[in-house]
Amino acid sequence: MMAHRFSKLSSGTMDSFIMGLVEVAARPGMISFATGLPDNSLFDVDGLAKASCDVLRDMGGGALQYDTAAGYIPLRERIAARCSKELGFKASWEDVILTNGSQECFDLIARMFLEPGDRMAVENPGYLGAIQSFSAYGPEFTGIDMGPEGADAGQLREAISGGAKLFYSIPNHQNPSGNSYSDAVRRDVAAAVEGSGCLLIEDDAYGELGYRGRAGKTMKSMAPEDTVLTGSFSKTISPGMRIGWMVVPEWMRAQAGKSLEAMSLQSGSFCQKVVDRFLQEHDYDAYLWELRKAYLAKKEFFLDAMEDCLPDSMEWNDPQGGMFVWLKSPEGTEAMRIFDAALERKLVVMPGKPFHVRGGGNTLRLNFATPSEDQIREGMKALGAACRVILG
Numbered sequence: 001m002m003a004h005r006f007s008k009l010s011s012g013t014m015d016s017f018i019m020g021l022v023e024v025a026a027r028p029g030m031i032s033f034a035t036g037l038p039d040n041s042l043f044d045v046d047g048l049a050k051a052s053c054d055v056l057r058d059m060g061g062g063a064l065q066y067d068t069a070a071g072y073i074p075l076r077e078r079i080a081a082r083c084s085k086e087l088g089f090k091a092s093w094e095d096v097i098l099t100n101g102s103q104e105c106f107d108l109i110a111r112m113f114l115e116p117g118d119r120m121a122v123e124n125p126g127y128l129g130a131i132q133s134f135s136a137y138g139p140e141f142t143g144i145d146m147g148p149e150g151a152d153a154g155q156l157r158e159a160i161s162g163g164a165k166l167f168y169s170i171p172n173h174q175n176p177s178g179n180s181y182s183d184a185v186r187r188d189v190a191a192a193v194e195g196s197g198c199l200l201i202e203d204d205a206y207g208e209l210g211y212r213g214r215a216g217k218t219m220k221s222m223a224p225e226d227t228v229l230t231g232s233f234s235k236t237i238s239p240g241m242r243i244g245w246m247v248v249p250e251w252m253r254a255q256a257g258k259s260l261e262a263m264s265l266q267s268g269s270f271c272q273k274v275v276d277r278f279l280q281e282h283d284y285d286a287y288l289w290e291l292r293k294a295y296l297a298k299k300e301f302f303l304d305a306m307e308d309c310l311p312d313s314m315e316w317n318d319p320q321g322g323m324f325v326w327l328k329s330p331e332g333t334e335a336m337r338i339f340d341a342a343l344e345r346k347l348v349v350m351p352g353k354p355f356h357v358r359g360g361g362n363t364l365r366l367n368f369a370t371p372s373e374d375q376i377r378e379g380m381k382a383l384g385a386a387c388r389v390i391l392g
């Protein structure tokens with residue numbers, strides 16, 4: 001048979017580690033703190049069933065038709081209005097491009113801006129799924145250390161001086177660390193990118209899941225011409241419906257629409273109509289407060305279980321939103337060994353190292369949103385035992 005050769009760029013795409021763990025976590029009897037899935041029981045199944053029926057009844061076949069490349073205009077108007085009301089900047093519906101989950105924005109931005117070998121800055125640790133998507137375009141990554149107050153703006157300035165064209169950041173309840181940027185870091189990062197030629201990608205995937213409201217101002221409101229803000233209904237309404245978006249500066253609109261059309265014609269407009277109808281039929285803010293309350297309660301239950309079960313030498317943070325706790329074993333120890341020991345006890349956790357460009361061997365990411373209280377209780381005992389095996 002003729003040999004078929006994958007392109008250099010496709011075979012150079014990084015492995016994510018995540019999908020492999022989703023499969024392991026799905027095996028019978030496994031408990032998972034590993035993936036980033038929302039809690040099934042918090043999806044509004046009845047509300048979405050009603051919205052779907054209402055759309056089909058009122059729009060008929062039009063509900064099932066192709067739409068414009070950038071998506072269903074009423075939903076884009078709704079997202080633009082929320083930018084003004086909650087995110088601190090004015091956007092027109094034409095600035096809002098609907099995508100197949102916010103994951104598609106990363107591919108779209110990379111295909112618009114990156115040539116192989118271009119420099120790009122990413123948080124260290126940073127969100128692996130997005131970094132995997134960028135990696136398909138062959139950039140050289142520069143890691144910007146991410147601490148409890150956010151990304152190191154000094155390192156970012158250096159990276160920009162060294163030619164970084166993009167900086168990918170998650171200022172709210174970051175995946176993986178759960179940390180958010182302080183106000184000062186937001187200001188510094190916005191000032192660093194403004195007019196610099198480096199485009200900021202501000203990933204707001206968890207911005208609406210701050211337990212006491214939004215964690216801080218958007219950097220898009222501070223450097224609007226140099227920032228693309230990406231958002232998603234995946235963590236609030238449904239990840240399976242795959243509705244994400246990006247809010248682009250006016251100068252990027254036409255190129256973004258053209259690139260999206262070339263890639264997929266458009267993302268799924270039936271689901272866009274259903275979510276638009278759902279938002280018409282519900283008070284979204286009241287809905288979000290219920291969700292935030294439920295995730296806050298889960299986080300507190302999870303942290304109490306950590307306190308009860310984990311050895312004193314383990315350290316973790318107390319995230320103020322989102323779905324993740326960041327766990328550290330003592331400096332110099334290998335958290336991968338905790339991963340292995342936990343797996344033997346039928347618990348899947350996510351090692352932190354794959355989220356890093358450098359370092360991170362002693363870190364683990366734990367998701368408290370997906371497991372039930374019984375699973376948290378049982379899983380945490382397994383995690384405590386796994387830590388003790390390693391720490392002695």
Ligand SMILES: Cc1ncc(COP(=O)(O)O)c(C=O)c1O
Pocket residue numbers: 036100101102103104127129130170174175203205206231232233234239242243244
């Ligand atoms: C930080 C972050 N950004 C983006 C995404 C992609 O989400 P989606 O494509 O479902 O919008 C995820 C998914 O877990 C995420 O954690």
